[in-house]
Amino acid sequence: MYKISTYLDQDHRRCDEQFAVAESDVNLRNWDAALKNFGIFISMFTCHLDKEERVLFPRLDHALGNGYGSSIVMRAEHRQMRSMVSHMQAAIANHDYDAFHELASNMRELARQHHRKEERILHPQADFLLVRQADAIIAIMENLYHVEAA
Numbered sequence: 001m002y003k004i005s006t007y008l009d010q011d012h013r014r015c016d017e018q019f020a021v022a023e024s025d026v027n028l029r030n031w032d033a034a035l036k037n038f039g040i041f042i043s044m045f046t047c048h049l050d051k052e053e054r055v056l057f058p059r060l061d062h063a064l065g066n067g068y069g070s071s072i073v074m075r076a077e078h079r080q081m082r083s084m085v086s087h088m089q090a091a092i093a094n095h096d097y098d099a100f101h102e103l104a105s106n107m108r109e110l111a112r113q114h115h116r117k118e119e120r121i122l123h124p125q126a127d128f129l130l131v132r133q134a135d136a137i138i139a140i141m142e143n144l145y146h147v148e149a150a
Contacts (some may be wrong), residue, residue, distance in 0.1 A: 003134040004056070005123035011048045012115050018044055019107075026092060026100050034092045042085055050076045051141040052118075056126060059137060063129040070122055072089070077114045081107065 018041040025034035057071035084107045091101035130137060 003138060004126045004130060005119065008048075008056070008123050009053070009119050009136050011044075011051070012119070015041065015044050016047055016111070019104075022092075023104055026097060026104075029095070029097065031092065031095050035089075038089055038092055042089065045081075045085060047145060049082070050144060053078060055137060055141050057143065059130055059133065060122070060126050070117070070125075074114070074118065074122065077110065081114070082109060084110070 018037065021035055022041050025031075025037050051076060057074065061071055084103055088100055088103045088107065091097075091103060107142035126137075127134070
């Protein structure tokens with residue numbers, strides 16, 4: 001019943017876990033591992049955002065009959081988080097512990113608020129409105145990068 005929300009909420013957890021791995025590397029000032037593990041986080045995070053922006057949001061906007069709903073706010077927050085992630089990656093590359101942690105603190109807070117909105121409002125709304133399309137939507141999300149790589 002809650003397929004889309006379960007799928008995307010689990011994606012949030014996986015991204016959060018990978019972020020924590022990279023942050024731990026920064027705390028240890030293991031810069032090579034931090035750069036590698038943050039790169040993995042960026043790939044996971046970008047994929048997650050693309051799943052929402054390219055697959056879920058257009059279908060949800062269509063089901064709602066508009067393009068000005070909550071997905072507009074989510075897309076704006078995605079842009080803000082992408083920028084923060086880029087700056088964090090630069091801080092790691094520059095071995096700038098303080099800059100990374102200042103950005104990481106801001107990112108954690110924004111992501112926490114963002115996830116709460118998605119998990120409490122947007123994803124359940126998708127489960128309700130897109131229930132008949134849920135399996136197909138998840139399949140498209142799963143194959144998003146597999147198809148492009150082929």
